[in-house]
Amino acid sequence: MSWLGPEEWQAVALSLKVSIWASLLTLPLGIFAAYALARWHFPGKHLLNGLVHLPLILPPVVTGYLLLLIFGPQSAVGSALQQIGIVFAFQWTGAALAAAIMGFPLMVRAIRLSIEAVDPKLEEAAATLGASRFWVFVSVTLPLILPGILAGGILAFAKAMGEFGATITFVSNIPGQTQTLPSAIYAFLQQPGGESAALRLVAVSIVVAMGALVLSEVLARRASKRIGGA
Amino acid sequence: MLEVDLVQQLPGFTLDVRFQAPTGVTVLFGGSGAGKTTVVNAVAGLHRPESGRVALHDRVLFDLERGIWLPPHRRRIGYIFQEGRLFPHLNVRQNLLFGRWFAPKGAARDDFDRIIAMLGIAPLLERRPTGLSGGEKQRVAIGRALLSAPDMILADEPLAALDAARKEEILPYFERLRDEVKIPVLYVSHSAAEVARLATSVVVLKDGRVQRQGSAAEVLGDAQVMPTGVRAAGALLEARLLRHHPDGLSELSAGGISLFLPQVPQAPGCLLRLRILAQDVILSRQKPEGLSALNILPAEVENIRSGSGPGAMVSLKTDAGRVLARITRRSAQALELAPGSHCYAVVKSVAIARSDVSGSAAAAP
Numbered sequence: 001m002s003w004l005g006p007e008e009w010q011a012v013a014l015s016l017k018v019s020i021w022a023s024l025l026t027l028p029l030g031i032f033a034a035y036a037l038a039r040w041h042f043p044g045k046h047l048l049n050g051l052v053h054l055p056l057i058l059p060p061v062v063t064g065y066l067l068l069l070i071f072g073p074q075s076a077v078g079s080a081l082q083q084i085g086i087v088f089a090f091q092w093t094g095a096a097l098a099a100a101i102m103g104f105p106l107m108v109r110a111i112r113l114s115i116e117a118v119d120p121k122l123e124e125a126a127a128t129l130g131a132s133r134f135w136v137f138v139s140v141t142l143p144l145i146l147p148g149i150l151a152g153g154i155l156a157f158a159k160a161m162g163e164f165g166a167t168i169t170f171v172s173n174i175p176g177q178t179q180t181l182p183s184a185i186y187a188f189l190q191q192p193g194g195e196s197a198a199l200r201l202v203a204v205s206i207v208v209a210m211g212a213l214v215l216s217e218v219l220a221r222r223a224s225k226r227i228g229g230a
Numbered sequence: 231m232l233e234v235d236l237v238q239q240l241p242g243f244t245l246d247v248r249f250q251a252p253t254g255v256t257v258l259f260g261g262s263g264a265g266k267t268t269v270v271n272a273v274a275g276l277h278r279p280e281s282g283r284v285a286l287h288d289r290v291l292f293d294l295e296r297g298i299w300l301p302p303h304r305r306r307i308g309y310i311f312q313e314g315r316l317f318p319h320l321n322v323r324q325n326l327l328f329g330r331w332f333a334p335k336g337a338a339r340d341d342f343d344r345i346i347a348m349l350g351i352a353p354l355l356e357r358r359p360t361g362l363s364g365g366e367k368q369r370v371a372i373g374r375a376l377l378s379a380p381d382m383i384l385a386d387e388p389l390a391a392l393d394a395a396r397k398e399e400i401l402p403y404f405e406r407l408r409d410e411v412k413i414p415v416l417y418v419s420h421s422a423a424e425v426a427r428l429a430t431s432v433v434v435l436k437d438g439r440v441q442r443q444g445s446a447a448e449v450l451g452d453a454q455v456m457p458t459g460v461r462a463a464g465a466l467l468e469a470r471l472l473r474h475h476p477d478g479l480s481e482l483s484a485g486g487i488s489l490f491l492p493q494v495p496q497a498p499g500c501l502l503r504l505r506i507l508a509q510d511v512i513l514s515r516q517k518p519e520g521l522s523a524l525n526i527l528p529a530e531v532e533n534i535r536s537g538s539g540p541g542a543m544v545s546l547k548t549d550a551g552r553v554l555a556r557i558t559r560r561s562a563q564a565l566e567l568a569p570g571s572h573c574y575a576v577v578k579s580v581a582i583a584r585s586d587v588s589g590s591a592a593a594a595p
């Protein structure tokens with residue numbers, strides 16, 4: 001990608017890194033939350049549902065500011081984490097955290113839909129064949145919701161690639177540190193003569209987004225063929 | 231031996247059942263809404279009853295008083311569901327082997343090849359469940375349950391979702407299951423024909439209670455307990471195949487009485503179950519002559535039960551076993567039938583219907 005300048009390339013690479021970590025690390029938690037919301041009845045279920053969806057409906061700036069309040073260097077949580085070497089503020093890890101939280105509701109929604117589509121009667125059948133609840137989940141539920149997991153993961157990845165408001169509020173816009181692709185586009189548009197660089201990054205954005213979409217379609221189709229669907 | 235003792239409040243009635251299921255096929259027989267599925271789900275551990283006790287051989291699966299409740303995966307009960315419930319993400323072989331993964335190491339494992347051969351599913355092993363016919367799916371479901379090395383088998387109306395031809399395809403496999411697998415089978419059904427063909431013993435369930443438990447012949451011969459109405463009432467006779475006649479008839483002997491059926495495929499000497507529906511039996515006080523019917527049994531009236539309608543159910547003792555006849559009350563009076571009176575039961579050949587003759591392909595001439 002020699003047609004990208006070093007600063008542009010840095011933003012693209014950082015965004016890919018942030019988005020991959022954000023979507024992969026939240027996947028287990030997303031599956032757990034989706035399963036709990038789809039299958040379990042517990043007090044506070046509505047509260048959990050609301051919390052999961054909050055980033056979707058709050059202004060991203062608000063989410064970013066809340067993250068700063070919670071994980072910033074002045075906060076109790078932030079300084080406690082700093083003791084064990086985890087720093088979010090003004091680091092790429094903070095960008096990944098912001099992206100993960102913003103993509104989480106999309107991920108949970110996609111996975112929850114696929115869990116609700118699994119016939120509990122199949123899980124009962126597996127139990128009568130000797131599978132404990134853990135093995136029922138691993139050997140029946142998980143393979144059947146694989147298309148939903150793929151869709152949720154890729155949605156979260158795409159959302160992370162595009163995340164701007166919460167990221168810039170939480171970790172600012174430091175080239176090489178926290179300047180993700182959307183932040184870089186924004187920065188270039190603020191500079192005189194930055195339009196061509198911005199346009200190149202816009203092109204990269206479109207290619208990555210389309211690529212993710214096509215990949216998710218192909219994987220989901222392959223997975224649903226494997227589980228005997230359409 | 232499975233011992234069941236359950237109490238459960240259901241919408242509209244209380245389920246309160248107590249019965250035992252020995253080795254062989256015990257049919258849990260009753261109309262829809264009688265609580266049959268609740269009973270099997272409680273045995274399987276899919277549903278927790280309010281009180282009672284379930285024990286299989288010497289293992290207690292559920293005992294409210296002692297606070298015992300084994301989860302389904304630790305009960306070792308193979309469950310054949312009405313809809314098969316094959317795993318769509320696994321092929322037939324993987325479905326069949328699913329239970330083996332979880333069977334205890336020391337469990338007696340039925341030989342994979344033997345069960346595949348018994349069910350005739352060898353050609354299906356690499357296929358996906360979605361591509362199978364209803365009958366093939368059910369055969370795979372039977373195999374999957376057997377291969378999990380179960381201590382017993384539950385079957386919840388496994389034929390209900392199939393058409394008549396597919397039922398005919400699957401029934402022989404359940405007969406082989408009964409004859410070849412030495413574990414108790416609890417089989418839920420609302421079909422008298424299935425009871426006649428499969429049952430070693432029958433538990434009749436009505437409005438949540440066990441109305442009757444006994445051998446298939448005893449229960450089917452008792453019109454009072456038939457949960458599915460008088461149309462399905464009839465007798466079950468055991469008969470030995472004597473010989474095939476050149477005119478296309480087979481001669482059977484039931485308690486010394488010769489019965490003639492359109493040719494059956496079995497070899498002489500084998501034992502068949504015959505079902506004679508009550509509505510297909512005509513009574514005569516004199517020995518009928520000049521009648522086209524071939525099967526005429528001398529009988530003695532045991533009792534006559536009449537309901538509110540015009541019909542009466544006559545229970546007859548014959549050398550072949552108990553036979554039921556459904557006639558009108560008017561005829562019963564005209565013939566002066568009373569307990570102890572002698573008569574002849576004329577069985578119309580058409581009565582011996584194909585699906586009601588165990589293991590045979592006889593049809594009405």
